[in-house]
Amino acid sequence: MIKGNKHVKINMKKQKNQAVTIITLTTLLSALALVSADAAPWNASVGAQSNDKGFQALAFLPNEIWIHAGDRITWTFDADEIHTLTFLIADQPRPFFADGCPGFSMDPATYDGSTCVTTPPMVRGQTFTVIFPAAGNFKLVCLVHENMDGRIHVLDLSEPLPHDQAFYNEQADSQRNELLSDARNDAHAAHALPNSSHGVTAGAGEVTANAGGSRTVSALRFSHGSIKISAGQTVEWDNQDPVTPHTITFGPEPPDLVDPSPDVTVDPDGARHAIIDSTSDSTHSGFIVAAPQERFGLPQAPLGVTRFRVTFPNAGTFPYICALHDDLGMTGTVIVHH
Ligand SMILES: [Cu+2]
Incomplete structure (x- = not known):
């Protein structure tokens, strides 16, 4: 703007007969300067x-x-x-x-x-x-x-x-x-409440609000980086996050992350269940996630599937990932002893 005004002043000296036009222009430029200073x-x-x-x-x-x-x-x-x-x-x-x-x-x-x-x-x-x-x-x-x-x-x-x-x-x-x-507090408080003695929490979090709207926090970690069990035992993962889905995925990531792999069965209480015999087996939980929030006037949301179980008949070391968050470090291992 300073340069512009200078230019206008030089023009003024050179062409006095156009002074009125130029004064108008200067006024316009000043007005623009005010607006642009204001448009923060x-x-x-x-x-x-x-x-x-x-x-x-x-x-x-x-x-x-x-x-x-x-x-x-x-x-x-x-x-x-x-x-x-x-x-x-x-x-x-x-x-x-x-x-x-x-x-x-x-x-x-x-x-x-x-x-x-x-x-x-x-x-x-x-x-x-x-x-x-x-x-x-x-x-x-x-x-x-x-x-x-x-x-x-x-x-x-x-x-x-x-x-x-x-x-x-x-x-x-x-x-x-x-x-x-x-x-951080959610992650520390999120001790798995499994129906077996071998529980891993697959994610924890909360939704909070202020006058501006909603915010969510998520702990994208398995509560046990590695868990040790004996052959024949079952590990249960539970997702305690109110909204964020996670998966428990052994072997390569399938193209469809939402649905479980065909080997996965459903237990009487609705939890998904797989059996992994050998370290070359793969299985995918599909999304393990809480039910969506209810809204007045809409049909109630179905129960979310928040638990996944895997039974390990044989010894071995079984690495797994959350297929959604492995790039952020959400991975784990099950170590099965004889
Ligand atoms: Cu995840």
């Missing part, structure tokens, strides 16, 4: 994790921001767990994250409530900017995680903003610390 760039982040990636905060940090119409917010992704940054339109059914809105928005995107905006799944280090030209209150969601949302209040320029960027940085820091320490 804001910053926030998406997700957070512990150093070993085992504890994940599935949250927008912070998840409630007040800005002016014309402002933009740049979100920085901060986790190896995938997230999307998504603004749906009213009444739009939640799409599958890999499909987008459908499709994915260009960076920077503009959102005023009339057209859906979404990123593809993104991870640590990536950024995405959204410009908000019109006043309104907008819900921000992650298409990967159902209990991860926030809200952006876009106010007219005449309205004062309640907070500055330093406030939001502080909010993000304290919410990050709170959520990750919740995840």
Whole structure:
């Protein structure tokens, strides 16, 4: 803007007869300068994790921001767990994250409530900017995680903003610390309650809320990195997380992660059960996950399958993974003695 004004002043000296036009131009430039100084760039982040990636905060940090119409917010992704940054339109059914809105928005995107905006799944280090030209209150969601949302209040320029960027940085820091320490506590409290004496908890977590929306924390670890049993015994995995699915997968990952492999049977109490005879056997639990949350006016959700059992008739060392989170370190071993 300084350069522009200088240029305008030089023009003024050279062409006095166009002074009126130039004064108008100068006024316009000053007005633009005011608007652009006002159209503040804001910053926030998406997700957070512990150093070993085992504890994940599935949250927008912070998840409630007040800005002016014309402002933009740049979100920085901060986790190896995938997230999307998504603004749906009213009444739009939640799409599958890999499909987008459908499709994915260009960076920077503009959102005023009339057209859906979404990123593809993104991870640590990536950024995405959204410009908000019109006043309104907008819900921000992650298409990967159902209990991860926030809200952006876009106010007219005449309205004062309640907070500055330093406030939001502080909010993000304290919410990050709170959520990750919740995840740590959940993991420590999550002692498997098996129906056999050999229980492993496959994931723990909780959904929490503040005035901005829902946040989820997840401990993406098996409670016992390795468990020792005797031949003929059964190990039972239980998922204590309210929303995050996990799998117990011996051998190669099947193409279909949701459903159990054909060898898996169902026990009378609904738990899935497999038998692994040798270290070359493979089996896949399918998603072990809590039932979805109930909503008024909808049919009640079916019971989720939250337990998986494997019987080991023979001795050996049997490594396994969670096919969804092995890249974040969710792996384990069953050691079977004679
Ligand atoms: Cu998992």
